[in-house]
Amino acid sequence: xxxxxxxxxxxxxxxxxxxxxxxxxxxxxxxxxxxxxxxxxxxxxxxxxxxxxxxxxxxxxxxxxxxxxxxxxxxxxxxxxxxxxxxxxxxxxxxxxxxxxxxxxxxxxxxxxxxxxxxxxxxxxxxxxxxxxxxxxxxxxxxxxxxxxxxxxxxxxxxxxxxxxxxxxxxxxxxxxxxxxxxxxxxxxxxxxxxxxxxxxxxxxxxxxxx
Amino acid sequence: xxxxxxxxxxxxxxxxxxxxxxxxxxxxxxxxxxxxxxxxxxxxxxxxxxxxxxxxxxxxxxxxxxxxxxxxxxxxxxxxxxxxxxxxxxxxxxxxxxxxxxxxxxxxxxxxxxxxxxxxxxxxxxxxxxxxxxxxxxxxxxxxxxxxxxxxxxxxxxxxxxxxxxxxxxxxxxxxxxxxxxxxxxxxxxxxxxxxxxxxxxxxxxxxxxx
DNA sequence: TTTTAATTGTGAAATTAATCACAACTATGA
DNA sequence: TCATAGTTGTGATTAATTTCACAATTAAAA
Ligand SMILES: NC(=O)c1ccc[n+]([C@@H]2O[C@H](COP(=O)([O-])OP(=O)(O)OC[C@H]3O[C@@H](n4cnc5c(N)ncnc54)[C@H](O)[C@@H]3O)[C@@H](O)[C@H]2O)c1
Ligand SMILES: NC(=O)c1ccc[n+]([C@@H]2O[C@H](COP(=O)([O-])OP(=O)(O)OC[C@H]3O[C@@H](n4cnc5c(N)ncnc54)[C@H](O)[C@@H]3O)[C@@H](O)[C@H]2O)c1
Numbered sequence: 001x002x003x004x005x006x007x008x009x010x011x012x013x014x015x016x017x018x019x020x021x022x023x024x025x026x027x028x029x030x031x032x033x034x035x036x037x038x039x040x041x042x043x044x045x046x047x048x049x050x051x052x053x054x055x056x057x058x059x060x061x062x063x064x065x066x067x068x069x070x071x072x073x074x075x076x077x078x079x080x081x082x083x084x085x086x087x088x089x090x091x092x093x094x095x096x097x098x099x100x101x102x103x104x105x106x107x108x109x110x111x112x113x114x115x116x117x118x119x120x121x122x123x124x125x126x127x128x129x130x131x132x133x134x135x136x137x138x139x140x141x142x143x144x145x146x147x148x149x150x151x152x153x154x155x156x157x158x159x160x161x162x163x164x165x166x167x168x169x170x171x172x173x174x175x176x177x178x179x180x181x182x183x184x185x186x187x188x189x190x191x192x193x194x195x196x197x198x199x200x201x202x203x204x205x206x207x208x209x210x211x
Numbered sequence: 212x213x214x215x216x217x218x219x220x221x222x223x224x225x226x227x228x229x230x231x232x233x234x235x236x237x238x239x240x241x242x243x244x245x246x247x248x249x250x251x252x253x254x255x256x257x258x259x260x261x262x263x264x265x266x267x268x269x270x271x272x273x274x275x276x277x278x279x280x281x282x283x284x285x286x287x288x289x290x291x292x293x294x295x296x297x298x299x300x301x302x303x304x305x306x307x308x309x310x311x312x313x314x315x316x317x318x319x320x321x322x323x324x325x326x327x328x329x330x331x332x333x334x335x336x337x338x339x340x341x342x343x344x345x346x347x348x349x350x351x352x353x354x355x356x357x358x359x360x361x362x363x364x365x366x367x368x369x370x371x372x373x374x375x376x377x378x379x380x381x382x383x384x385x386x387x388x389x390x391x392x393x394x395x396x397x398x399x400x401x402x403x404x405x406x407x408x409x410x411x412x413x414x415x416x417x418x419x420x421x422x
Numbered sequence: 423t424t425t426t427a428a429t430t431g432t433g434a435a436a437t438t439a440a441t442c443a444c445a446a447c448t449a450t451g452a
Numbered sequence: 453t454c455a456t457a458g459t460t461g462t463g464a465t466t467a468a469t470t471t472c473a474c475a476a477t478t479a480a481a482a
Contacts, residue, residue, distance in 0.1 A: 054431085209398050275448040
């Protein structure tokens, strides 16, 4: 019970996501091969950084001829391969939950939202492609779909309770939108998204840059 | 035109946001003073980290008696003081835009969403406390409220166009939800939130931890 | 076939961040 | 008043990340 929000992805690993996104874009535009500086410019990092990252993951290019995009994509998929088509649930179908459940890009990236949950019975009748279920169904769904990851979109007040319950039911990882630091046992992954902090960072830095 | 998504907040600065949040919580629970390990536990970092961070910002405590919460809050506000009550706009009032515009916590944190914008005329009739305006009104609102920061919640395809237009109109900082790396001149602050990447990170790490 | 110019791959150096370790301080109780 | 135990404050150390710099490679031109 010491580390709470640890298990932060290494910077280089996280950048692979960005590279993949850029590479898909390049491919769509008809490119076949790219150089580290092309990818770097698109991804917002230096060319050296790109090469260094690939070096860490033993991804090889061709001197003078750059990298074959398909090879890069294959190599990146290899790093993340075992996590494709994972099932995810969302708890809390208020404003942010509703937005997330309709976000098609999760599916494109092979992350499958299998169900959502809300305590409010009036919401349970509605559906956005996937059903909105009462909390009593959590156990069943988690077992049936072998769900390991949940998105927390309930009010701050309820977040810790819901997380405790979900851990009991076998959930191991959380993407948490409630602005609270969750208390969890070791070896539970918690990743907090605090949009107030993010917006405030932007304001802070904007004022610094503007002087 | 070299660095794109730079101006990342220093880690210690960003943690101040978390500390503030925790301190407000402690205060609400009736506490008056705290020790570095209390705050560390609540914030999910070590006690040494807390003390080191305060040390960097010259925030002093009292040996043996810890820190006075009010003093800490005052000191943290001092770091961020000049950015209170900043005006912000949102562009794109689809799923995520609607969720954000209704998020009351921005206001609690003294960040004021003054207006939102959408290209779709049928959305412009609706309102969620603040008006949804056509893009023609951007110039007027930005000038009138001295807006420097915008939240981008338009489809990927439109994001770069909108950002170009906003930069022309004087916007200096962006919180961008569209999963594209924006091309901007130097000294424009861009902070990307890529929720697919975040969810995928959680899945990746969860699988690593579970083995 | 040889030369050339462009690009990769990666140690080394520099920077940034986190942890350690302990001296200095101070509230409290003897 | 003095001793003590519990905390802070921070320099030193270690770890992570980025940048630098350049040798090795190679596609393409001569
Ligand atoms: N709206 C936003 O843009 C936004 C942005 C960032 C973070 N957040 C955070 O996300 C969370 C949800 O925000 P929101 O704006 O969607 O709030 P909301 O009030 O619109 O939605 C909360 C939903 O959770 C449900 N709920 C409440 N208790 C529950 C429980 N114990 N189990 C299951 N469901 C429960 C409610 O019925 C409601 O549908 C909050 O913690 C908020 O701080 C919201
Ligand atoms: N829905 C989510 O949960 C979610 C999560 C993360 C990121 N995003 C990203 O946020 C963006 C918006 O997503 P969404 O789900 O809200 O999409 P959406 O289609 O629901 O909403 C997009 C809105 O932008 C408006 N729009 C389109 N072009 C515009 C323009 N040029 N100027 C002004 N307004 C314009 C549309 O009329 C629409 O109202 C996308 O880039 C998406 O990838 C969405």
